[in-house]
Amino acid sequence: MSDLRCDLVDAGHLIATGIDGIVGHGAVFEDVVRRLGLVIGRWGIDNGAETVHFPPVMSRANLERNGYLRSFPQLAAVLHGFGCGVHGPFTTGSDGDLSTGLMMVPSACYTIYPMVAARGPLRAEGALVETWSRCFRREPSTDTPRLQSFRMHEYVKLGRGADVVAFREAWIEKAQALYASLQLPFRLDNANDAFFGRPGRLMASSQRERNLKIELLVPIMVGAKPTACCSFNYAEAHFTEAWQINMEDESTAHSGCVGFGMERTTLALFGHHGFQPERWPDGVRQLLYG
Ligand code: AMP
Ligand code: ZN
Secondary structure, three states, X not given: OOHHHHHHHHOOOEEEOOOOOOEEEOHXXXXXXXHHHHHHHHHHHHOOXXXXXXXXXXXXXXXXXXXXXXXXXXXXXXXXXXXXXXXXXXXXXXXXXXXEEEEEOOOHHHHHHHHHHHOOOEOOOOEEEEEEEEEXXXXXXXXXXXXXXXXXXXXXXXXXXXXXXXXXHHHHHHHHHHHHHOOOOOEEEEEOOHHHOOOOHHHHHHHHHOOOEEEEEEOOOOOOOOEEEEEEEEEEOHHHHHOOOEEOOOOEOEEEEEEEEHHHHHHXXXXXXXXXXXXXXXXXHHHHXX
């Protein structure tokens, strides 16, 4: 366990569960997560985003259609139930292990594409959606900011390619201003992974060349290695093709999203500014509590 995590547990901000990457939070930590969510949400109010929420589980069929199981099967998790079998009310094994058809949501935006697809073609201005979800990724780790269950606050833009690019550019600027206001050290990095995943490095490297995924990295405390606190993704036609989402004039629609890791950003605030939010720098307090 890192010192920061031990100290946060001792202070009651984090609650250890004995499972790597599954962590409880005290009221003060939760309050900061909530306030950060309100700050991120303000942009949506100013820019006419539609806010929606979904449960942290979704249909396996939809997740497959998003391409997640092809790209990241190792991170995915399926929900199974138990039937009433010959061994009693709850049985495990082949006679009682039932598929629910549900999987854990791995990225908040994956719930959005089926919703938008069901509405039919996009008007010229496209769609702008704000959401957050508890996300699950099966990557147990003792690294403090790497969780299996975490919250992701996202904006998803669907529409003409140029509009999606402009949305992403705006957020790259906006997010840098946000982390500067939070007085956290950060840098941008050109990442790969996401939507095009396996089959292959070739695709990953082409994704990198095309700058499709940019991350904002923050060390959660002085001396820690930088970790991604948000990502700015341009998926081109990957999701829109999978969901047959088109523009009303039948031209191809593109999509992009920006995703904030709420626990990571909050950890960084505690890591850099101390364990008592009432003592955080004035500018940070002004933004979150002002
Ligand atoms: P991604 O879809 O991988 O770009 O994730 C979006 C954001 O979610 C990242 O920038 C992180 O802040 C956060 N995130 C992703 N994976 C994890 C994880 N294992 N633990 C905590 N936060 C995560
Ligand atoms: Zn996303």
